[in-house]
Amino acid sequence: MKIVCAPDSFKGSVTAAEAAAAMAAGVRETIPAAEVVELPFADGGEGTLEALLAAWGRTPETVDTVDALGRPVQARYGLSPDGRTAVIEAAEANGLPQVSDVPLQPLRADTYGVGIIARHVLEAGAEEILLCIGGSATTDAGTGMLCALGAEFHDHDGAPAPPGGAGLGEITQVDLSGVDPRAHSIRWRIAVDVENPLTGDNGAAAVFGPQKGAHEQDIAELDRGLTQLARVMADSAGVPAQHYLETPGFGAAGGIPLGLVSVFGAEVVPGSAMVSEVLGLQEVLADADLVLTGEGRLDSQSLGGKVVDAVASRAPASCGVVVLAGAVQLSPAQCREAGITAAFSVAAGPAELAELQRGAGQLIHDAAAHACGLFAFPRPRLD
Incomplete structure (x- = not known):
């Protein structure tokens, strides 16, 4: 048998x-x-990195980065045996456990540290990034990650928008001219295990905000900010805003798919399907x-x-x-x-x-x- x-x-x-x-x-x-x-x-959430590394017979790489509040931490990522595929668990940098020692800051927390990991992956020569995004402390739609890769977000006066979810509602302009060209040339796949849309009663802020410390007023502010950013990114990409606002899965991990899909054309896939294919x-x-x-x-x-x-x-x-x-x-x-x-x-x-x-x-x-x-x-x- x-x-x-x-x-x-x-x-x-x-x-x-x-x-x-x-x-x-x-x-x-x-x-x-x-x-x-x-x-x-694994299904693309917690434990996916370890599962893939175990199946590949590989050990994790370690990189210095920052947590969701900008404090120095070390994070792990994985490379396939041929070095072409990199696996990043976003929660290694923006996860709730890393910031559990202080009061949660749902409006301030951002994904910049995840972008630092991605920079190292690009330096390693990976041709594909499998991004697993469960367990986040952030609701910034991936803007912090994009900033770490060279993007800039400005308000109507041209000033940099504040980091984290608090700044989303002020963004009116996006400058992608400084984005690392290697980030455009690789394949991005985002593993999700939820089908929540970006905004609304079933969206990122309303459903997942409370576990990140968001109160009713915070949830309303975050939802407005996500809506504003979706409209700005849709204009930049030349697609209807409703596409970003209503697509299932865009509400995962505080809206990370929005930023990566609109800028890099990332694929949003069910985590278990992605892992099934890789293994x-x-x-x-x-x-x-x-x-x-x-x-x-x-x-x-x-x-x-x-x-x-x-x-x-x-x-x-x-x-x-x-x-x-x-x-x-x-x-x-x-x-x-x-x-x-x-x-x-x-x-x-x-x-x-x-x-x-x-x-x-x-x-x-x-x-x-x-x-x-x-x-x-x-x-x-x-x-």
């Missing part, structure tokens, strides 16, 4: 690579003769007999372009799909409809979350061994 282990991370417990290794060990214990493939996976998931599963996947919680959101959905939708009909999760909240009928053969909780019994997290690796190992027992024939007998 060929058995593929392609899980997401179990957040707060184990990385995708650790989960894949635990599953693989459980498989080998039960079916020693099986061909086992470990393929750590060659379809090809790996083509001759598989069984695939084990999983995440912390299997629920309705798992079926909306997340890792489990990506794996189940790409597995051939002859391949069993088994999900191992901390909690299983889908019925057997829902699983079957989603192309999932079976789903099992890794919890051995009632326990506190902290206890389950501490023992997650062993629990995943044991659950994988139990699940593979269904495929191990003949049944072992005691003499």
Whole structure:
């Protein structure tokens, strides 16, 4: 048998690579003769960098940059084995954890540090950037990142607009003459795991602003600013403003897609689809007999372009799909409809979350061994 282990991370417990290794060990214990493939996976959000580096057998590069408030930090990025593809997790520079030691500043926080990482990637000679943008503390539509790459944003008097979301509403002019030409020549792909538009009741500020510290007045200001910038960028690009305001996914990570799509023609793609392509998931599963996947919680959101959905939708009909999760909240009928053969909780019994997290690796190992027992024939007998 060929058995593929392609899980997401179990957040707060184990990385995708650790989960894949635990599953693989459980498989080998039960079916020693099986061909086992470990393929750590991610959906374009947190953990994507680690998953891709693990699959590539690469270690991360480190660069000095700044966090969302302009304070010095170190950030990681990854390069593919041939050096042509770079993976940047924006949250390495503009993430909420880096600024959790001070009161959140939703109007001030910006993406300048992400642009510094991109500059280093260009220096490294990459031909493509895969930008993963979840977990941000910013709502600046990528303007800070663009400034780090040479763009300038001015108000009606020609003065530089303030950084962060607070300055978006003042922008009336965009000067792209100083943008690094290499940034125009490479391919940009932005991995998103949400479909929110840029503005409105379901937009970047209204939905994600509160978790970044934005109050009602801040949300209104940010929404107005995003609307203003979308109109300015649309005029510059020669497209209708509504295209930027209403396109699904443009509200991800405080509107980062707006800046990069309008200036560089970046592609906005579902994160799991992008990772699937980069890792060659379809090809790996083509001759598989069984695939084990999983995440912390299997629920309705798992079926909306997340890792489990990506794996189940790409597995051939002859391949069993088994999900191992901390909690299983889908019925057997829902699983079957989603192309999932079976789903099992890794919890051995009632326990506190902290206890389950501490023992997650062993629990995943044991659950994988139990699940593979269904495929191990003949049944072992005691003499």
